[in-house]
Amino acid sequence: MRLYEYEAKKLLQTCGVxxxxxxxxxxxxxxxxxxxxxxWVIKSQVLAGGRMKAxxxxxxxxxxxxxxxxxxxxxxxxxxxxxxxxxxxxxxxxAREYYCGVTYDPYLQxxxxxxxxxxxxxxxxxDGPVGRVSLPVLEPVGDFLARRALVQVGVxxxxxxxxxxxxxxxxxxxxxxxxxLAEINPLAKLEDGSFIALDAHVEVDEDALPRQQxxxxxxxxxxxxxxxxxxxxxxxxxxxxxxSDHRGVAGRVVExxxxxxxLIGGGGASLAAFDAVRRHGxxxxxxxxxxxxxxxxxxxxxxxxxxxxxxVERVAVIxxxxxxxxxxxVARGVVKGILQAGRNPxxxxxxxRIPGAGEEEAVRLLRFYGVEPCTRAVTIDQAAxxxxxxxxxAGA
Amino acid sequence: MSRLLATETRILxxxxxxxxxxxxxxxxxxxxxxxxxxxxxxxGGQEVYGVPVFDTVEQAQAHSPVxxxxxxxxxxxxxxxxxxxIEAGIALVVITxxxxxxxxxxxxxxxxxxxxxxxxxxxxxxxxxxxxxxIGSVGGSAADTARAYSPGPVGIMSRSGGxxxxxxxxxxxxxxxxxxxxxxGGDPIIGSDFADLYRALDADPQxxxxxxxxxxxxxxxxxxxxxxxxxxxxxxxxxxxAGRFMDEMKGVRFxxxxxxxQGPGDSAGAKAELLAGAGLTVAxxxxxxxxxxxxxxxxxxxxGVGS
Numbered sequence: 001m002r003l004y005e006y007e008a009k010k011l012l013q014t015c016g017v018x019x020x021x022x023x024x025x026x027x028x029x030x031x032x033x034x035x036x037x038x039x040w041v042i043k044s045q046v047l048a049g050g051r052m053k054a055x056x057x058x059x060x061x062x063x064x065x066x067x068x069x070x071x072x073x074x075x076x077x078x079x080x081x082x083x084x085x086x087x088x089x090x091x092x093x094x095a096r097e098y099y100c101g102v103t104y105d106p107y108l109q110x111x112x113x114x115x116x117x118x119x120x121x122x123x124x125x126x127d128g129p130v131g132r133v134s135l136p137v138l139e140p141v142g143d144f145l146a147r148r149a150l151v152q153v154g155v156x157x158x159x160x161x162x163x164x165x166x167x168x169x170x171x172x173x174x175x176x177x178x179x180x181l182a183e184i185n186p187l188a189k190l191e192d193g194s195f196i197a198l199d200a201h202v203e204v205d206e207d208a209l210p211r212q213q214x215x216x217x218x219x220x221x222x223x224x225x226x227x228x229x230x231x232x233x234x235x236x237x238x239x240x241x242x243x244s245d246h247r248g249v250a251g252r253v254v255e256x257x258x259x260x261x262x263l264i265g266g267g268g269a270s271l272a273a274f275d276a277v278r279r280h281g282x283x284x285x286x287x288x289x290x291x292x293x294x295x296x297x298x299x300x301x302x303x304x305x306x307x308x309x310x311x312v313e314r315v316a317v318i319x320x321x322x323x324x325x326x327x328x329x330v331a332r333g334v335v336k337g338i339l340q341a342g343r344n345p346x347x348x349x350x351x352x353r354i355p356g357a358g359e360e361e362a363v364r365l366l367r368f369y370g371v372e373p374c375t376r377a378v379t380i381d382q383a384a385x386x387x388x389x390x391x392x393x394a395g396a
Numbered sequence: 397m398s399r400l401l402a403t404e405t406r407i408l409x410x411x412x413x414x415x416x417x418x419x420x421x422x423x424x425x426x427x428x429x430x431x432x433x434x435x436x437x438x439x440g441g442q443e444v445y446g447v448p449v450f451d452t453v454e455q456a457q458a459h460s461p462v463x464x465x466x467x468x469x470x471x472x473x474x475x476x477x478x479x480x481x482i483e484a485g486i487a488l489v490v491i492t493x494x495x496x497x498x499x500x501x502x503x504x505x506x507x508x509x510x511x512x513x514x515x516x517x518x519x520x521x522x523x524x525x526x527x528x529x530x531i532g533s534v535g536g537s538a539a540d541t542a543r544a545y546s547p548g549p550v551g552i553m554s555r556s557g558g559x560x561x562x563x564x565x566x567x568x569x570x571x572x573x574x575x576x577x578x579x580x581g582g583d584p585i586i587g588s589d590f591a592d593l594y595r596a597l598d599a600d601p602q603x604x605x606x607x608x609x610x611x612x613x614x615x616x617x618x619x620x621x622x623x624x625x626x627x628x629x630x631x632x633x634x635x636x637x638a639g640r641f642m643d644e645m646k647g648v649r650f651x652x653x654x655x656x657x658q659g660p661g662d663s664a665g666a667k668a669e670l671l672a673g674a675g676l677t678v679a680x681x682x683x684x685x686x687x688x689x690x691x692x693x694x695x696x697x698x699x700g701v702g703s
Contacts, residue, residue, distance in 0.1 A: 104498055106654075107615045109505055109585045137502045178497055208497035210472055254648070267582055267651035268556025271611055271638035272682060278641055279681075289651060291558070320562035321544050323521060323536040355565070356544070357536050376544075376565050379683040 001204045004045045006087050007221050008202035011177060014219070016169035017184070019197045022089035028074045031067055039091035040066050044073050044083040047226060049201065054078045059091065080230065092198070093191040100149075100167055101183035101201075102135070102174040111135040113145065113171065117153040119186035129153045141171050162195050163187075177215065178208030234309065238288070241301045248294030248325065250302050250333075258283025260350065260391040261306035261315035263299070263334065266291035269320035269380060276384035277316070282391055285312050293325045299333025300340060307341040307348065314350035316387035321376055327354040328361035335369055346370035350390040353383035400488070400514075400576050400596055401464070403528040408453065408462040408486065409434045410477045411469035412444050416492075419533065420468065420522075421445050426538030429529040432460040435477075453484045464488035466522065466531050474518065475500035482513045490531050491517035491587070494653075501585050508587065515587025519653070521557025521579035526564070534579055535561055548573015549696075550689055551597035551631075553590060554609035555582045555616075555652065559638075563607055563685060570686035572693075575602040582611070582652025589616045591623035598629035604696040605689050606633040608676070610667065612642045613655045617667045621674035624702030632692040632701055635671050636679040640664045675701040 003011065009019040023032060024045075044056035051057050056078040058069040066088065073086055099119035105112035113135055118128035131152030133145050146167035150160060166187065174182040181203040188198045204212060209223055216223065231239060232255045242251025249265070260282050264270040270289045277284055286306065290299065306315050317334055319325065331352065338348045345366070352366055355376035366373045374383050407424070411417050412434025421444050424431050431447050433456035440451035450456040453465070465481040467474060467489065474493045481489045482504070489508065496518050508515045516523060522532015527547035534557060535541030544565040550572060554560040557579040564574050578593055580586055588596075590608060597603045610617060624633075642650055643663040649656040657663050661670075668678045677692065679685050 104502065104585060106584055107618060110502060137499065137506050175499065178499055180498060205498050207471060207495045208499065211497075254650070266556065266558040267655070268554070268559035268609060268611065268638055269562060271642070271651055271655070272559070272636075275638055275640045276681070287650060320556075320558035321565040323533055323540075323557060323561055356561075357540050377569055379566060380562065381681050381683050 001206050001209070001223060001226055002047045003202045003204065003221060004047065004084060005043060005199060006045055006085065007219065008200040009197065010219050011202055011221070012170065012173050012182070012184070012197065012200055015173035015176060017166055017173065017197055018195060019200070020089045020092065022087045025070065025086045025088065028071065031063060031070065035063060035066070035088070037062050041089045041091050042066065042069050042073060043087040043089065044076065044078055045085040045087055046078045046081045046083050048079045048081060051078055056083075092188065092196065094186075094188045094198075095191045096189040097186035098163070098189070099185045100170060100187055101181065101185070102171055102179070103181045103183075105134070108134050110137065111174065113149050113167065115149040115153050115167070117155065135171065141168070143168055146171070159189070166195055166197075178205045178212050179203060180205050234286075234305070237305055238302060241298060241305065244301070245295055245298060248290070248292035248298065250290040250294035250298040252289045254287040256284045256286055258285050259311040259313070260387065261285050261309070261312045262288055263290060263303060263306065263315055263317045265289050265319045265325070269318070272380050273318040273384055276381035277388060279381070280385045280388040282384070282388035285309055290319070290330065291325055293329065294333070296329055296333040296336065299330055300337035303334050303337025304341045307338065307343060313348065314387070314391045315348060316350040316384070316391075317352045317354065318380060318383050318387070319354040320380065322354060322356035324357070325354075326358035327356055328358035328365065330354055331362035331365050331373075335365065351383050351387040353378060353380070399525075399600055400578070401523055401525045401529055401531065403428070403525075404430065405529055406430050406432045406461060406463045407529075407531055408432065408456055408465040408481075409447070410453070410465055410467045410481065412436055412447065412449055413439050413442065414468055416533070417468040418444055420466070421447060423533065423535075423537045423541065424530055427530050427541055429531065432462065453480045453486075457484060462486055464490065464531060466490045466492065468492045471495045471497070475504055478504040478515070479507060482507050482511050485511060485513070487513060489513055489515050489587075490520055490522060491515065491581075492520055492522060492532050493517075494519035494583070498585060501583070505585065505587055514592075516578060517581045517587060519581035519583045521560065523576065523578040525576050526574050532579070534577070544568060545577065546573040548575065549602060549604035549693060550574045551600065551603040551606045552577035552609070553580055553593045553597070553606070554578070555580055555611055555654075556609055559609045563609060563636075563682075566682065566685055567607075567689060570690075572686060572689055575600060582654055584614060584654040590620035591616075594620060594623060594629060594631075594633065595627065598627075598631045603631060605692040606631055607685065607689065608633060608635040610635060610637050611651065611655045612639045612657045612664045612667070613662050615662060617670055618661070621670050624674040624676070626702075628700030628702050630697040630700065632677070632695050632698045633675075634677045634679055634685065634688050634692060635668075636682060636685065637664045637668055
């Protein structure tokens, strides 16, 4: 769960990271009366990186200019998202920019501290030396590990102590709040010699929310309404179906622009089936994922939703040999959904391939409706080929 | 324990009185798994299908020696359960729980590494030695398991539980059996990975070919390629990579928690190139697997994969 910049700074500050102090505007309107003149940085609060390039960070001098730029930013989408708030910060005289971050390294399978002496937008270009130190998870992290990373990038001895304090605070926040990413970029050295986090990127582990929710609420950080890419109405409806009861998964849908509806699962087989449909020339209307033995009602609603899309005449149902999900329950849900949509299962089902638990029952039910399901002798890619052939026959 | 899993492997189930665990006990016992004890704190003295339940792992071990523990407890309690098993020195700990906080997983793995304990999972469907034993819900009921899995020479390791069974079934349909099949879990951080398990399968006398199922995201394949080049195992390997369509969709997660293309190196295409370069055969279609496995069986023992 990604935090807004202003939330990230508030969170890091509780662990002792010095951050730039700003004014948060949470709705469009006139500027606060007591806002001083001077030079300001105006920052769009969206859940996206690369804000500078996307025009989400502006500079202005004096109230009039700040007012004009702020008004423009409220209406300026960044990667498709309008700002949730706007952060005004006084422009600081920067002497030098560093980068530092902590995240789980998938290769080492441990947290990794990364430091670079060339921060800001230069980090992406990979300029300059990078310090990397793997962090222990079972005992407290010693300051010496932060120093080791700093020395690797050639930090001057005079700067070592203040930078160590900031890194140690960042690491503390990473563990204390169950973060997946804690990043300060840039970490600025100001002309007066002090250090300050000018921007921060923090991601909280959603799986740890049960034990972090209270602490986050204490910082006014709420966990809902944070989709990185706003869902399409179709995707939102599918998500609502999935949330309608807790049994299994049926509704994690991503919309595509084709006309072959897909009801596929589980986590791995859905990828294999999607690849195979495309390889045979099919144009999927959606990706989706079913598994964990979803209820009949959930599968029925999802099937109906897929068929409600303009141009979608056929739905392909493909799963791996199931371990837990019951094929007959999925078959009942699919048939029910097709009938509710006013279609005929024999025509609307491009293919049905779910071998495993309950398959005999599924076969009986589907045959009753004139559908001949695939047995396990038909592979996932052969089933995909049949689905594409049926979809072509429907005049797709 | 010489082998990952065998008929004589004595299995403990932590969280044995939970709904899912009860199902796993039934299918496991029916399949022939030697489930010797269970643990649920506060439920000591009960039984699940005749398997005695204890309050602590220590009590369970006093009742019977244990070679492997399967953990199926709520996500926030998993770290504690795993630490109890690791501290008890149980050689193999299989974690089926999903949605465990990443910090807890990292702690479990570090503790396990220090004690020399092998962890499979989290979010694993389990592992199976066909015709001998199984841990977890892999394969479903004993009857369904026996239809999909058959004993033979092919080891399977997979980031997807469903695909573990799908690939076994595909091979069984072609008359090719399996030695040990492991659902590793699809999370970003897991215990035993491809490199660890390839080593274990290469050392297993029954295994003559390894089949790998993987997806975009993460860098387990980098470790695998390094292992193959360094150790040059005798057992040939075939890899199938799903999620090719994701290569054009950076940053969007599909399927498992760890399945997301973030950099140029973790796409399906990049992994195919890397692993082919390290000596594995890349299967373009699932349907090609029986033929490719047949060809690889004829090559065993290989001169050394990865050269």
